[in-house]
Amino acid sequence: MLQACTGEQRTGIAVIGASEERVQRLSPGLDGSCCGPCATASSWRPSARGPLRGTTAPRNKLLLISFDGFRWDYDRDVDTPNLDAMATDGVKATYVTPPFITITSPSHFTLLTGKYVENHGVIHNMWFNTTSLEKKPYYMTQFVNEWWDNGSLPIWITAQRQGLKTGSLHFPGTASSYQGEEALVKEVEPRFYDYGNETAWRENVDKVVGAWLGGQDLDFVSMYFGEPDGTGHRHGPDSPERREMVRQVDRTVGYIRDSARRHGLADRLNVIITADHGMRTVLKDPLVKEIVLSEIPGFSFKDLSFHIVDFGPVGMLLPKDGMRDKVYNALKGAHPHLHVYKREDMPRRLHYANHPRILPLLIYADPGYVIHGYVPLQFSKGEHGFDNEDMDMKPFFRAVGPSFRRNLVVGPFETVNVYPLMCHLLGIRPEPNDGHLDVTRNMLVSAQDLDPAGDPEDSFLPNVFTGLAAVAGFLFVVFAVFTSHTLCQRKKVSKSSIMSMLQYNMQQTCTSSKSFGSDLTCRKRWTLKKKNLRQNKQPCEFHWN
Template sequence: MLLSSLALLGLLAVSPSAAAPHLDSFSGLDSARAGSSRNKLLLISFDGFRWDYDLDVDTPNLDKMTQDGVKATYVTPPFLTLTSPSHFTLLTGRYTENHGVIHNMWFNTTTLENKDFYTSQFVDSYWDNGSLPIWITAQRQGLKTGSLHFPGSAVKYQGETVAVKQVESRFYDHANETDWRLNIDKVIGEWFEQQDLDFVSLYFGEPDHIGHKHGPDSPERREMVRQVDRTIGYIRDKIQEHGLTNHLNIIITADHGMATVLQDRLVQEIILSKIPGFSFKDIQFQLVDYGPTGMLLPKEGMLEKVYRALKGAHPHLNVYKKEDMPARLHYSKHPRLLPLILIADPGYVISGIRPLQFNKGEHGFDNQVMDMKPFFRAVGPDFRKNLLVGPFETVNVYPLMCHLLNITPEDNDGHLDNTKHMLVPQIETRKANHSKILSLIHYNLA
């Protein structure tokens, strides 16, 4: 052991920038990790955590994470600002019109059926649409991946699924803090340490549910943010407890924000059945009553009639033929999109026959609306410390993750140039690896 350690020390003295050799004989050290500059990666999503949710709540653990790492002022999700489309953009680096998960709901315009959010999570053909999520790409390049409750992880992609996964039950209690901690224990203690996974995605369903029920400005939402903050502290404590701090990067973000729904009795509701000249008899298939957006498939020959009836019919309803959608939304080219797309202004929801939505908070609005912007934090050995960066699109998170994992990305719409300023310069990373090796040598010599 003394001879091999001195030989390694000599090699490093001659070439400190050289890649670290394998240290199979060092007890307690995984040889693959020692032989590579790759660190592990944990991607965490707190559904519906708006960019400014930490401004009216004391969040000591988020603040500490900012001091130790990187904070973005906010990030911009893809449109449609719903859970499934936005999470699949995080996983693929593609805009919604390119990855094809265009809604939370799976639907079939021929059979006129649709499936709710939970059931849609298990429809392989809806998710497996030509874009590979990072789990599959990483596995094909020799890494071990896992996912706990993350949208999109229940299905197969080109016949392959994420190797280690836990899928939530239909009536899972997303607010249960005890379950949160059990899930964290599993990810950190079992998956990362015992099973030595390289990449894990971890999903929490709050503060989305509480934001819908009570509104983004409610005391209930503020209390849930405190729970999120405690959870972030617990995650970092567990990482340290299991000795992973120096070789695990953490990215924490969300799929979208949350906006207050205007419910004053003087508000002019958007109810399609009450619009003069519009009739559901002219519609073959519709997807409305799901918040501030909707899609319509008019019957053959009825497109222009329906479009003229709806266009300009309500001061807070925006109506587009899909080919006329603003290009910046990247929500026009996929064949799954229906011919007419409806988008309400912030604070409004779209109803069909009668009002069926009574949430105090909603998302799904234009992704340029500030209330739709999520938060972003990152910490770990590859991230700089105490760095505040400007906003960027979440489509750029995918190439960042591929870079951290040292894997070749699939075709995507993001670019590493938009996030690489968050990272420790390469020379500093090499110095850090050099120091780790020297510490190990010292340990073994002792």
């Protein structure tokens, strides 16, 4: 029977020592080993992307910041001078698309690995075991090491294996070790942490920017803030409380940049700020007919061995032996805003099927609807987890620093592409991933210095075509010179004919070159000395500029 990893939690949370000479940790973890198929990563086609090199400048530092649940348009109804200044000084994306399912842990692990959820295996906020029927909530799942360490390496470990020093504060996945390694410096929030305390936010910024990036000279740090997600859940994304929390986020962004300047890091620190998902207003009775599984004719929880429902708009079901078709048929078409899929039939664009942890039946609701099990128990005014094509699920993206262009707005892209971008900024070779550096290369100041060796798949064919275009252009020119010279010697054509023929050959040379994506030949700007012809000189008296 399909089951997730098991184990018992050890006590303690990560603690950071301020000394540069000695970093102390009390790292939580698990005794025991992963059981069942969860230890096996799904098969998939890797897309390795190398760093972009070609410069001898010192490596810049990188700070990755996530503001949980910050929707792409949250700055439109609030004055955000610091986010606006960051966009002016750097790069702003219209929005970014998170992976499905659009919840915290899976989306954050995509940022850290560059993989879709079915490929990195952190499929849910909740650890579960289908044999013991045990489930752990979000916070406790942070300490289930095997839930996170299941074959995909986060960027902390990749960077450290290549000689860099990394740290992480409160970022999902921080508590775990990966193949026996963990971030050099890390801190996990206490269990009942106040995610919205602005004073604590500033203390954390001082710690990360001043002590870690500055004092301990870390190369890369990931940092997590739990808002405006919590406020969006409690009060809704259109509430005045959410708008006030966005103002707090904006003040914190200003404080982060000021802190970098105070510690002399502004000229060598790249900062990426984004989020894991957006937020949508929940539709409830009496405005709509809510989705309650127990009220669906023909459906019974007795036909299930295990289920995860009452978790927003997404659920997973494990039917008892021989009951899958019965459960599927009962749910199919039972509510106009409920979708049910057999795992193998999930839309490929969602990348949420090809992993053994994903249960045989998946259900998800249209934007605005949530799925209740027995009775409507969810009272949140805002929710996420919906289809990642829904605009309200799109997060924001800002980037600023010495490696980024200024005052640039780029189009939308998927968050799997943040990982190869970060690997380039750190100058490290990435693990196999689903992202592409080409998607974000136009953000970079030194895009023209990209090292083709870093990505042979992307660079080989263009280089071949450019070379062929240059050869073709040269042959056109030789032919033009030879033909015109012969004609001139034989005195068999007029000046205008010579001119027309040469211009045609030059045009063909340029067209051939441009068709292969290069203006290498055309930049020579082959020209004719027309005045020689006008002055009744020999029609062959021309030269190149």
